[in-house]
Amino acid sequence: MTHRTVRLHVNGREYERTVEVRKTLADLLREDLDLTGTHLGCEHGVCGACTVLLDGAPARACLMLAVQADGARLLTVEGLADGERLHPLQEAFWTHHGLQCGYCTPGILLTAKAFLDEHPRPTRAEIREMLAGNPSVAAPAISSSSMRS
């Protein structure tokens, strides 16, 4: 029982892969599905770079086994844009230079998407609390740009 076959929907597409049971969801996305937009920073749930939407809710892809995602619907950063048209959040990050090196940006985008889906008119304090889960050297830039827009 060291391998299992998993089926999952990612960004609207169905995948089936046989993976080691100890493999994390983040590694499945990156290594088996070639979706390398999900970044790995700390690999223990602190940095938030690997945040994806699991059945619509933000979750750390490094803190789940791939086998646990069997049957799940996932959205990764690759699924945000509509073809060539960026998602409004991506557009806003671009316009306001809301990133520096960009490494943690995929996780921030997905965290922000889930957050805005739930809080369409957030307060400054709510934005700060939301961003606290995705530490970044660029966080001050993001936080000020989101407050301007």
Added chain:
Amino acid sequence: MKPAPFEYHDPRSIDEAVALLARHGADAKVLAGGQSLIPLLAFRLARPAVIVDINRIPGLDYVRNEHEGLAIGALARQRQLERWALDGSPFLCTALRHVGHAAIRTRGTIAGSIAHADPAAELPALLLCLDGSVMARSSSGQREIPARELFVSHLTTAVRADELITEVRLPGLPDGAGWGFLEVARRHGDFALVGVAAVVALRNGRIAQARVALFGCGAAPVRATPAEQALAGQAPTRGTFAAAAREAAGTLTPDADLHASAEYRRSVAHTLMVRALAAASERARGPG
């Protein structure tokens, strides 16, 4: 980082899960939300031979009013209880908002956090403050373990290796009681350097009952029992609270680490305890 190899089981019933625990004992670890266990596996601080993933057991994700409080199934997520608590349970809501971040609470379970028993975690302290309990099942039966007997030491509870926590029982606040929940952490969502959960009920302008649970102050969350007893019958003043907090802080044996010295933790515990008791007593007085 990769976890060491393990044998993976995802049982479809509690009976099947506890049979696996009976067979593998201390070689097995239960996987629920995974927000504590997966990092331990990734760092190889834990190398269980067997993982028993309970996520596919149907019917364990409930939160319902029962036993004059809440019955919370082993798979109820922290985010789920947080949403539930938005309507009329500000004490729970406040405590839950200190648990990690939204993305952690999406997966993290109430029972899992309690079973993990990190001494700086919020939910074990909340359970202790509300005199809650857990239901533990094994292949030989079921027992209820009160919070006061549950938390033994660092990451160690009275739950045996062949037992599974199937339910958390969280009593409501005593009638007319107020609450206070405060913690100091380096960053919102981090484990607390020190935290305090307090409940105060008043009668005729005096403290009828006070409860204080301190966390991040030692190997396990603790109730400040002597201070609680000293508070009963007193007037709810800053002076009374300060005396109780002095007594409680003096008995604490917090660890010193990279983040804070033991003395600092004791001092913060004192300050937070005064404020949490004052907030609880203010709320107990209520708007009318």
